[in-house]
Amino acid sequence: MGTAKRASSRRRGASALTLLCAMAILTAPGLAVGDAYAAPTPPAPSPSAPAAPGAPAPDPGAKSLDEVRKEIEGLLRQAGAATDAYNLAESETKAQTERIVEIAKLVVAGQDRIATLKNRAGAAARAQYRSNGLPPGARLALSDSPADFLDGAGRLRQGEKATTDLLSELNRTQTDLERYAKDAGAIWQKMEENRVRQEAAKKEIEEKIKAAEALENKLEAEEKARLIQLEQEAQYKAQTAWLSTGAMKGVNGAATDAGLRAVQFATAQIGKPYVWGAAGPDSFDCSGLTSQAWLKAGRGIPRTSQEQLRLLPKVAVKDMRPGDLIIYFDDATHVGMYVGDGAMVHAPRPGRNVTMAGAGSMPIKAVVRPDA
Template identity: 35%
Template sequence: MPVLASHRKPRAKVRTATPAVGLTTAALASVTLLSTQSATAAPAEPKPAVEEVQKKVDALYRQAGSATQEYNRAKAASAAQQTKVDTLLSDVAKRAEKINEARRALGAYAAAQYRSGGIAPTATFFLADDPQGYFDQNQLMSRVTERQQKAVVDFRTQQASAAKKRAEAVKSLETLTETQATLAASKKDVQTKLTEARSLLSRLTAEEKARLAELERKKEAEAKEKAEKLARKQAAEAKQRAEAEEKAREEAAKESGGGTGAGSGTGTGTDSGTGAGSGYAAKAEKVLAFARAQIGKPYVWGASGPSSYDCSGLTQSAWREAGVDLPRTTWDQVKVGTRVATSDLQPGDLVFFYDDISHVGIYKGDGMMIHAPKPGANVREESIYYMPIYGSVRPA
């Protein structure tokens, strides 16, 4: 029997997905390309120049100085308010005791009246064995009634006074709470500014730190040069004043027919006509002696001695040595005494800096001052031109 040929169609060959590896490679390449493009699109921020860092750090220190003065003001106010609150609370306690005394007196009178039964005066007269005794007793009761009335008045007076003092104490406590909140906020502000400044400085390389130190030296040298120029100007003006005074004395002596002699001069020196033995010069000498003794001690914000100082803490402590009580902050110290021009500065005068009056130093003469500069630095002598001058005052 013949074998019939199969009419089945031959199987079509199934193509396998062999390009899978190629596609994966292409995908990886695309991801890599996109990643590279993303990195290129968002480059890292360029590192600031040392000059920019210096400006930023100086600004942060200045802001911290202003926050320090706010802290000092709040701290002083808090101490004063705490004293006031303590006094008021003590007063309230004393008045409460007086109220209790008045209440006890009223209670005694009430008990006596209860024991007497509250009999009407007419009935008491008719029931009395001795009419004269009644009149004597009635007069006594009249005086007792007056004392009762006085006791009532005293009680009401003490009660009203205690209520008033209690209200004052509550109000003072609320003010104290607000001031303490300001104190805490100022403290946090100072710490934040200083932390940011330290962070900026810590990121500098050794080379950048050296560059920053060089910028500081240049700034100090320029400030010192200005101080020397002021010193020469003040010396020349003092010499002119001395010559003018000597000439005036000679002319006065000729007119009177006498002689002045070699030792007749007053000798103003560089003290702008006040005289070395004047009251202000004597006080200034004590101020500067104290300030010099603090040189080398560290700046600590909020400190007023004896181991560390901030700028206004140093000036306050120094002038206290001369018997002058200055306020705690630069903002209040600038309002004390007499304003003077920079060219008329005398030793002992206070020099204030920046538009926000956040720094102060003690003028020592020759364009130089003693001050507590900033965190990380010690009390030192420096040119008054190291910072922009706001103005100067003569405290006494």
């Protein structure tokens, strides 16, 4: 078996093991994740290797690995904020495009109606011409028969009303077309503004991610491994501090059927890479994962974490149940899905894969419920 084939087999084996673990989580009572998150075990410390004989002394002005970690996280947080702006502009553009299509259909129908009304008006004008241009009222007054006069008077009133109605409908249809044109112009303007926002957000995202990758790529293999461990240690510390406040005391809400389906979808994506702007099927960003999970559960929700916070009903942490979304950071730039027993599943950041983490491993802003 070749090296690539062995590596592929190992990846499939790891994915299968991850999926089995996720399904075990889902079938346990109350969707329990186990003691790993309710009472996390700290990552094993990585012993520092002694300096090699004759190696140069560390540069006292150089950044520590933990400082590098924080700088990378700061850059990626900024990229996350820009990603939300990009995704929001994209979803708004999609809705506006659909509205433009609706308006185009209304314009076509209005134009057809105007053509029909003009034909009717033309027929009335031709009829008047054939009667030597004499108005119906004048022809009626010249009638020798009182019965014809009375009968004609009734028809005259009907004809006048029909003509008035025809002109009124023609005017209304023309006004509608003018309004459609105005609405379409406003929507095109918004679409152009969204395009500019998307381009600016995309540029910022790419710059921040590139800067973070440049920092990480300067690290040696051992330093990269240590960087991952530092991330885990920071998450463990935050989760432990959160649990020590009693935040999980009495939190035992049961998932709804829709919530269970959302959790099953989200946990099935474990191991897939984070890619900004992605919403599956092969990669996700944080809100792409949560929005797709709930879409698969039968409920459409906003695409971005900030819109999820703004538009979905909020619930207290003590009332959390699996399937609820946890919005993180003051600017609401990250979101994960609560799966039970103090854990959540999320797409962390560029360079990392969809994974499980402690629900309190980042600062919680709010909890929202898609199926309230």
